[in-house]
Amino acid sequence: MDTLLEVRDLQTHFFMTEGIAKAVDSTTFSIRRGQVLGVVGESGCGKSVTARSIMRMVRPPGHTVDGEILYTRPDDDGQSTVVDLLQLPATGTEMRAIRGGEIAMIFQEPRASLSPVHKIGDQIAENILLHQPVSQSEAEDIAIDMxxxxxxxxxxxxxxxxxxxxxxxxxxxxxIAMALSCHPSLLIADEPTTALDVTTEAQILELMQGLQAELNMAIMFITHDLGVVADMADEVAVMYLGKIVEQGAADDIFRDPKHPYTIALLESLPRMDQKREWLQTIRGVVPDPYSTLKGCPFHPRCADFIAGVCDEIVPQPITLEDNREVRCLLYTEHAHQDSPPVAEETGHQ
Amino acid sequence: MREYILRRVLQLIPTLILISIVSFTIIQLPPGDYVTTYVANLAAAGEELSEEEIVALEAHYGLNQPGYIQYVKWITNFVQGDMGLSFYWDRPVNRLIGERLMLTMIMSFFTLLFVYAMAIPIGIYSAVRQYSLADYVFTFVGFIGLATPNFLLALIFMYIGIKVFGASAGGLFSTEYLDAEWSIAKVWDMLKHMWLPVVIVGTAGTAGTIRVMRATTLDEIGRPYVETARSKGLREGQLTMKYPVRVALNPILSTIGWRLPEIVSGTVLVALVLNLPTTGPLLWRALMSQDLYLAASMIMILSSLTLVGTLISDILLAWVDPRIRYGERGTT
Incomplete structure (x- = not known):
């Protein structure tokens, strides 16, 4: 497996006067070269903070306190070296060369993400000049081409x-032109179509798919829209309260979701083939970020909650048969005998 | 852009006419006129004037004519560069104002320079290092600067000047240059005296501008476009200056125009305390004695400066902010 980026046990916390908000709480996932990973979850589940942690752009009071972000950099001689981005100084030369040059990012509010007082051509050319040994006019030509x-x-x-x-x-x-101007190996797209209308969204998604195939880059596609993920992603990671609760191939997850949260998310989607009076919702709300829940963070809202188990034991990621990772006690020996099939605990943590 | 400037300049004309009417009327508003004040002062000193003498005085100053004729006479001469006669000084207003206006403008220019040179870097630093020790210190000093009346500051400086240095801190010139012709030596002497009033007058402005600069920079620092710039791999210092600070400077530029008259009028108290030969004390005395033409002319000049300042600000703002420059053409 040609792994491009491997995130292990990432922990990014926000140190507020109200307490510590664990926005990203031991998140583990990886992205292969040329693969599209969809990261889904409700607002505030830590998707964007995960992205900014990879970019080393988390602003105080947020700090990435633990974990590894292993990024495979291609060398000049065709070999590759693995660097832990968390070991690099966030504003140092090497990290700045990676940021924008090898890992690029696009954001939710496209207009606000562009400077109001600089020409767009200059903003694109700036990125090219930062990472490529070209003159101003060459950079402008590349920008026009982009x-x-x-x-x-x-x-x-x-x-x-x-x-x-x-x-x-x-x-x-x-x-997108600016982000791709230096041919990054990974594009992080943080809800890039959320602020756009549906027609425009479809156009942007089509454009991204075309360019992704053409440039063979990996995309980490962050969204709360499961429809978009089904359209774009090869693999899906479902996030809840700073943790990835389920990860696997997109087809598998949509066909046969395992984690009760994923199941609930999919059930809340409106569907053409089923006549329903009401849209299904997930009961309860996301707990406040400072709370220290015992056991599984999803247990107060879970439909399959087992008293005495789910509110006591913190679930660890386990690997199921189709290379799927789930953080749920229903798939462990802690569950009742007649519950869903019991899988082996991998002891990832 | 040229069209915009031309249109703005043309818009000045009706505004100026209105202002001239208002400034002339305001001076006329208090009961009585210069002669009444003059007679009252004489009466206080124990002298009495006869009816005929008062009528003769009124005729002499043209005060027996209706207000609008006085206005027309004054404004016709004003646009030709003749601002009339000061009753109190018994000298042409032109000659009275000339040198003082120049000195005031020089002082205002240096004060503006001082305010921005101090406030902009400090404001940016305070924003970038928010809640750092330096930020707290600047904020504290800034609030003191804002809260201390300028004239009090002037008194303190004069006290220190006399107690510690044994020299008077007042005036803009040393005694030997007071009535001397203009020369390099006199200019140098003026600059040596000027820094003190500049610092005193500029303190409040500096403190205020630091607050504005800090707040606008903080506002911009968290904007998505700054995050975009960071995601490109720009160096922190470079991206701060190029993006958030560049945008945060816009409100500072757009208020330069308001500063001009503010500094001119703000110097009245300080100028009185420090005995500065600027326009402030002159205007104050003209208003006290209902010195019609002097007061009206000075108010007219100050108002015109305000308008010109606003125009400069607007042009600067259109120049630095494309959203304003292209605002009228709509978006595609």
Missing amino acids: LRQVHIPLAEQRMDAFAHQLSGGMCQRVM
Whole structure:
């Protein structure tokens, strides 16, 4: 398996006056070269903070306190070396070379993500100049070429445009052009279509799929929209309260979800083939981030909650038959004999 | 852009006409006129004027004519550069104001320079290192600067000047240059005296600008476009100056115009205390004695400065912020 990025036991906490919010709490996952990983979960589950932890862009009061982010960098001689991004100084030369050059990121609010007072051409060229040994005019040529690749009409004229003169969809195209201008091996897309209307969203997703295939880059696609994930992702990671509760191939997860949270999420989707009076919702709300729940963090909302087990024991990730990882006690010997099949505990932690 | 500037300049004309009417009327508003004040002062000193003498005085100053004729006379001369006669000083207003206005403007210029040179870097530093020790110190000193009246500061400095250095801190010139012709030596002497009033007048402005700069920078630092810049791998210092600070400077630029008259009028108290030959004390005395043409002319000049300042600010803002520059054309 050609692993590009491996995140192990990542812990990013926010040290607030109200207490410590464990936004990312021992998260483990990996992304293969050229693969699209969809990260799904409700608002505040730690998806965005995970992304910013990888980029080493977490701002105080947030701090990545523990874990490893193993990134495989290609060498000049065709070999590759593995670096732990958490061991690099966040604002040092090496991390800055990776950020924007090898791992790029696009954001939720495309217009707000572009500077209001700089021409978009200059903003794209800036990224190219930071990472490639080219002159200003060469950088501008590359920028124009990138704008064409993201299907912006009249690319040359648009170089002089400002963000407020473009539509939201156009701004996201510009962001994609900027992010891909240095051919990163990983693109982190943090809810890139959430702020866009449905038609524009479809166009942006299509564009991303096309470019992903063309450039053979990996994408970490963060969203709360399961429909988008089904469309885009090869593999899916479901996050709840800073932890990944289920991870596996996208097809498997949609066909046969294992974790009660994933099951509930999928049931809450409106479906064409079923006539329902009411949309299913997940009961309860996400607990507040400072609370220290005993046992499984999902147990107060879980439909299959086992008293005395789920509120006592913290579930560890276990691997099921189709290479699926689930953090749920229902699949361990702690569950009743007549519960779903018991799998081996891998002892990942 | 050229169109925009031209339109703004043309818009100045009706505003200026309105202001001239208002400034002339305001001076006329208090009961009585210069002659009444003059007579009252003489009466207080024990002298009495006869009816005829008072009428003759009113005729002499043109005060027996209706207000609008006085206004038309004054404004016609004003636009030709003649601001009339000061009753109190018995000298042409032009000559009275000339040198003082120049000195005031020089002082205002240095004060502005001082305020921005101090406040902008400190404001940025305070924002970038929010809640650091230095931030707390600057905030504390800033609040004291804001809360201390300038004239009190002037008194303290004068006290220190006399007690510690045995020299008066007042005035803009040493005695030997007071009535001397302008020369390099006189300019140098003026600069040596000027730093003190500049610091005193600039303190409140500096403290205020630090607060504005800190707040706007803090506001911008958390914006998504700053995160984009960071995600490109820009160096921290470079990205702070290029993105959030660049945007945070806009409100500072757009208020330069308001600072101009603020500093001119703000110097009245300090100028009185420090005995500065600026326009402030002159205006104060003109208003006290209802010195019609002097007061109206000075208010007119100050108002015009405000307008020009606002115009400069607007042009600067349109120049630095494309959202304003292209605002009228709509978006695509």
